[in-house]
């Protein structure tokens with residue numbers, strides 16, 4: 425059945441991959457991307473779908489109540505998927521305020537719009553970081569949906585706050601919500617200040633590869649397409665009011681990822697430099713995805729060994745995309761595209 429979906433934050437890494445996935449799979453769906461294009465949003469990422477008649481891009485902030493209500497009136501969406509967020513832990517340590525505005529207040533504005541205009545499903549894209557971290561010497565421990573929230577950074581605290589608000593809107597107003605909490609993603613269109621794309625870009629330019637502390641922190645890596653497929657399943661078949669963890673049982677130490685990238689690109693490990701650790705750096709994240717597997721049949725399809733090769737190849741084939749970002753020139757792109765319209 426035909427549906428209209430508002431995807432917020434769709435000019436960012438995961439949101440753009442989700443838009444590509446949905447437009448390809450559901451040729452009768454209308455997808456509206458609502459994104460205010462912060463430093464992390466890049467309109468050129470959405471070029472492949474800009475001319476698709478089922479797609480519309482709207483440059484507004486989720487914190488702007490009038491703009492969000494206007495969009496709901498115009499489009500009468502069936503589903504909203506909220507990817508829009510300030511997403512970088514390091515930036516949240518330097519300037520928490522914008523994280524509170526976008527990640528908490530923005531989420532509330534979206535849910536108020538859902539209440540006011542009615543919606544079939546309001547899906548909140550959250551993160552495994554809301555559970556805090558696990559000790560390195562307890563590989564038997566994993567985050568389940570029942571693990572208590574125990575955040576470490578302003579970023580994860582703002583995401584956890586949004587999750588609590590979403591669940592409260594369900595309980596109080598009966599809003600049809602779902603939440604997904606995913607582990608670290610990697611893949612095409614990942615902003616080049618995050619670990620994997622940063623290391624690929626620096627290695628290609630023979631620049632130092634800065635690794636926090638000793639690089640022993642463990643993350644559970646998931647290929648971005650697998651995350652998008654999981655959200656697709658949740659918004660269509662997930663139970664209302666439920667939280668679903670998404671992860672690939674693919675734990676890797678940061679240092680080992682950097683070494684794999686060096687090997688794949690034929691670069692020496694001597695490029696690796698150890699830098700002062702992040703404040704409050706979480707040691708290990710590990711998701712137990714049993715619930716989404718048992719209820720919705722979801723399983724990750726891309727193994728890390730294949731996904732990292734595909735990702736590196738993508739960065740080799742799309743140098744212009746990330747070089748434009750590194751130079752800062754991409755921020756003029758919207759002006760160039762829309763300045764005279």
Ligand SMILES: NC(=O)c1ccc[n+]([C@@H]2O[C@H](COP(=O)([O-])OP(=O)(O)OC[C@H]3O[C@@H](n4cnc5c(N)ncnc54)[C@H](O)[C@@H]3O)[C@@H](O)[C@H]2O)c1
Nearest residue numbers: 433435436437438460461462464465485486508509608609
């Ligand atoms: N990247 C990961 O590994 C990961 C893992 C789990 C969960 N998540 C969550 O997934 C979501 C997307 O993450 P990402 O890595 O694609 O982030 P990203 O930083 O690449 O993209 C965020 C997008 O949101 C937009 N945005 C920011 N503030 C906005 C606002 N006020 N109004 C409208 N748009 C706004 C930005 O312009 C950008 O396009 C986030 O909610 C994040 O918490 C990310």
